Each structure stands twice: as C-alpha cells, then as structure tokens.
Amino acid sequence: MLRYSLKRLLQGLVTVFLIATATFFAMHSVPGDPLAGDKALTERIRANLEAKYGLDQPLMTQYGIFLGNLVQGDFGISYTQENRRVNDIIREHFPVSATLGILAVAFAGLGGVLWGALTALYRNRWPDMAIMLAVILGISVPSFVFAALGQLLLVQVNGWLGFSLLPVAGWGTVAHMLIPSLVLGLGTMAYLTRLMRSSMLEIVGSDFVRTAKSKGLSASRIFTHHQLRNAILPVVTVLGPAIAAIATGGFVVEMVFAIPGLGRYFVQAVQQLDYTVIMGTTVFYGAFLVFMVIVVDLLYGWIDPRVRLE
C-alpha cells in the first residue's frame, strides 16, 4: 500500500513536470512576446522590461529559471496586472473555485447515488422513466445552457415573488453558491445516476442480496446495508475524472454567474495573453487534478478492501 502510494505520487510528480514543460514551451512558441502589446515601447524601456521579466535570457536559461522557481512554489509576476504575483492571484481566487467545486461534487455525488438507486428500485415504472429522461437531458445539454437557464429561472422566480429569494449572480454568501454549484454538478450528476442505475441493477440479482432476503432482513435494511454499499463502488472510481470535469466546467459557470474564481481568471488571462498567469494556473490546476485522481484511487482501496492496489 505504502509502496503503491509512493509510486503513484512519483508518477504524479513526473506528470506535473511534463505539464509544466509542455506549458512553458507551448507559451514560448506563440509568435510575438508579452511585451508586444498595445503600447509602443522605446528601445530602452523595452530592454529594461525584458531584463525585469528575464526575457533577455536564452530560452533554455529561462526554462531553468522557471523550473527553479516552480520547485520553490513561485509562479512569477503577472504581465498585465503590474507587480501582482501569480501566487497571490491563486491564493485569492482558488478557494472560491474550490468551494464551488466541492459543493458541485457533493450535489453530483449525492444526487447521482440517490437518483440512480431510485431508478433501479422502480425499474421500468414511472419514477425510473422520469429520472432517466432527465438524465438524458442532463447528458445532452451543455453546461453553459444550464447556467443560462438557471440564471433566467432565478430572474423569473425573483420577479414573481417580488423579492430576491436567491441572488442571480455574484459571490459571498451560501445563497450565492447554491444555484451555480447545482448547475455545475448537473452533467456529472446525470452521468453518475446512469452508472449507479446499472451497478444497482447488477446487484439486485446477486447472491448476497438473496441470502440477506432469506435471512429475513427488511427490504430497507437490505437496501441501505447490502445493495447501496456495494453499488456505490463504481461511482467512487469515476469520482476522480468527475472532479476534473467539474473543475474545468467551472470556467463557464464562473463566467455566467460572475463568480470571482480561478477559472474565470484563467479564461481572462488567456484572452489577455498574460503568460505567467496562464502558466501558473495551468500548472496549478494540472497538479491539482493529477493528485485528486491519485487521492480518489487510494481512497478506493480503503473503501473496498477487496481491491488490491499494486
């Protein structure tokens, strides 16, 4: 177990290193450089700025400096926001994204397990049909449409009630978080519901369920202690990729709901070609996602002891 964890961790580090390298060279292959902006610079100012940002060095030296700083956890200074450190940007905005993402994963996980179990219990009856119809919609409709529809619905509801039940956009209180995280989690919830349904259906016909029934256990106890626990396992395996999907899906939701998260910042930085911010957030996000997948994999071994990690 320890050996396996260490091996995965090492692999993760190599992946992060590759992400950083790919990001660095992708950024530096862009024609032009960050200083070729809208302001005309004199030779002298340009030379000074290049020296300040280290752009006068050969590419490999710059790469070395970048890696050196990265090892110390320093992502550098933003180009478009003068003297603002990328670390500060991440520190300020990542907690917002993380809160949104955790809530969305919670919604998706709980909702997926609950709906999936319900569909399996009411197989081919109307609750099953209704939920599966919703699931098909959830898989087919893009997240930004859900975001727009969610906002539209809030406007209508607030207008209809005559007071603001839930805020339409912005961030700060729990009320701000509910609808965006629900919208963000919807696609994943639909996917998990489908997974949970098929895993539940498989388990309903298994031997241990029949044994439990013949022992005289109540239907509810079989459901909670035998079926649900076993059916939940495949859902846990896909939680890692699901977290990744939710983290990047957050870009759109943050844009639509005007949430000051890191995703919105990343999109902005890309649009302004703010190289250090792009590199910093990519490496940070990349590392986060890679390690989330590892954590979920390790968690799986803990939840289901039958799975041998090696």
Place this chain on the structure above:
Amino acid sequence: MTEAAFTADDFQPAAAAHSAQAASRPSLSYWQDAWIRLKANRRALSSLYLVIGLLLFTLIGPLIWTVDPSLQDLEQISQPPGADRNAVVVAPHSPWNGVARQPLGGGLGLAEPPTTQSVRLAWEPLPDAAGYRLYRNLFPYEPGQPLGLPLFATFNADRRHFEDRLDLKPRTYHYSVAGLDAQGEVTGAVRSLEVAVARVVTAQDAQDIGLVADAGQLSPGDRIKLRAHPLGTDYLGRDLLARLMAGARVSLFIGIAAPLLFIAFGVIYGAAAGFLGGLADQALMRFSDFVVALPFLLFMILLRVASGVQPGESGITPMVLAMVLLSWPAAARLVRGQILQIREEGYVSAARLLGGSAPYLVLRHMIPNTLGVILVTMTFAVPTAIFTEAFLSFIGMGVAPPTPSWGSMCNEGIKTMLTTPHELIFPALFISVTVLAFNLLGDGLRDALDARMRSAE
C-alpha cells in the same frame, strides 16, 4: 446371447438426409446481424434518422435556404421568429426644428406619428422647472422606479421638444419627462407617455437591402414586406437559420473529423503496441498514460493560444489538431486490449501458419475484428467533440468570430438572453439534439455490435 448377422447391406451408406444439413435460415454476416438488432431498437433507429436529418440540414440546407449567413439585415436586428415584417415607406429624414407641434394633452405628447425613423416629442411646461430631462423606458412609469435611459437634458425652460432617433425598434416605449431645478436635481414632476413605434423604411434603404430593384418604384406611404427570417435574426441582423446551417458545418465537421482522425491514429498506435508486445508495448503505453494525465481542456486552451490564430483564419484546423493530439490514447488503449486478446485466437494462428505476414495479419484479421468496438467508441466520441468545440467557442477560445459555430452562437446569444432568448435557444437546441442523437445511437450500436459491452438496461 444372440448374435446378429451382418449382411453387406448393413454397410451401405444411408440415404443422404439433406434436410439435417441445410441451413434453415440464411446465414448472416456480423454486420447484417448487427443491422437487424439495430433496426429492432426503436430508440437507436429514430436517433439514426435524426443524425441523417442533421447531416441533410447541414449539406442540403444551404442549397435550399440560400441566404448569406454573414449578410446583415439592419432593419431587423434581434428579431424573434415570426415577427411582423410589414413596413411603411417614408421620405428620407429631414431635420426638425420643433415648431410644428400638435396640441398636447396630458403634458407630454407626440408632434408626429412615431416611427422607427424618429419619435418627435413635445411637452407643456412643468411647474417650477428650470430645465428638463427626457427618459426612454421599456416598462411603464411607476413612481420610485427608474425612469429609463436618459436621452436629453436642458436648462432652458423654453426648450420643450426632442427628437429621438436612438436605435428605435418597432415596439412600445414609455417616454417620461422630468422637471429639473436650478441645481439639476429632479423636482418630482414627471409626465409619461406610452408610444407604439411603427416600422418604416426609406425607399433608398429598401433598394440598398435588395427589397426592390429601384428606389423610384416606391413612394412614401407604400407598404412593403421586409426580408423573411424563419428563425429570426441575431444581434447584428444576420439570418439565424442561415447561420445555424453554416454553424452546423463547423460544429459537425469538428465533431466528426476530430474523432475520425484521433481514432484512426489510436487504432494504428494501439494495434502496433498490441502486436509488437514486450518492451515496445510498454514504452508506447507509458507514453499514452502521460497524455491521458494531461488536463484535457486546459491543454486545448493552451494549444489554441500557442497556435495563435491569425486574423482571417477560422481556427478550425488548430482545434481539430489539438483534439487529435490529446484524445487518441483512449482509442489506442482500447484497441491494444482487443488486439492482445485476438492475437491468441485460433484463426490468427491459422493465418500465420498459412504464411500471412505481420501487416497482413493485423490489417486483415485483427483490426476488422475490432471494428465493432471502434465504431461504438467513435459514436460516443462525436458528442464529446461537439461539446468540447461548443465549450471552447463559448469561452471565446474556439473558432474565430466571423465563422459561426453553434458554440460561438450560444456565446453571442447569452448576452441578450433576457430580451431576445431565441438567439441562445436555437443553437443550444441544435447542440443538445445532436449530442442526444449521437449518444442514443451509440447506446444502440453498442447493444447491436458488441455482446460484451451490452448495457444492463
């Protein structure tokens, strides 16, 4: 114990009973069998028709509806479908000095019939007003509520007329005039007026947008019909149906070309790894593991930035390339697994025994036997690719602006979704229906083609 005596007759061959040998039903190939299964699946079949319909819409549609998707109809901006297209021809605009006033009732009144060319307003003096400010609103005046868009302000108490020519639409507006005190504060005296603006067009404009061949044919007072837009227009007055068709080309091209390419690459890569085995297999698979670990959307965005789309380019090729670069490992892994299994099958050994070369074995025996799985993967890859394109275009990192795609149309539509929701609803509907159709078709194909992957439903 009795002994039976055999005669020579006993050793004659029995009469050939052909009925035992004959196949009672025609023999079916794998694909014929799959097609029969698919046809029995109503959901999959209707989604197949839907996919065919979408392809027809994309390929044949522009031949039937030949409107240029980039043509701007400035007379009809952000028109919902089925909007009134009638317009009255008027003389060109001439300046107004505010003299020709009609008798006013209720404080604020119209000097002339209101048209989209101009709304000419005049008002009676308000008590204690040292000046006036005129507002335009979409909603009726209510005390305490905002008055709307301020159009005009003056500190001359005798200047009591205004001509509104600001972006007038054929709809109902609510104008309000508020008295100002000497400090420029609103005194509280407000007069309001509801104005229903009629759509007009000058003869010259009608000629310019191609409604008539010659402006001389029209005289003021004539009624004409503006261009038809079955699904309305967008915020620049472009025909939404034509743009949806042009956008379908981009979205479906990316959605089909990218999976085709990356699955083709993945098949070759996976087949090579699976067939070679050993160290080469390990090295190839380790590399694909690293590509899988890269965060997909972040790298799509990065590659898009790195490819640096120049003005005038659509940005479709870099997007397809980026998708191919990042998406092939899933197909490679799948095909490798299949090849590893098939490699041990008897028919492969038989072919090898007969002297088949390695490329022959792979191309003739192994890859055709994985085609079912590959086709299913392909069908599920299409909606993912369409989603990715829509997502990237939505955050402004996809196809470059003049080229329409469903995602970029959603991006434009979402800005005006409260006032003109049709600009968002139509492209969103097309994305959803396409993704739905390919997902259901994929489910059906999986059930029909591959017994092992058959879903539990």
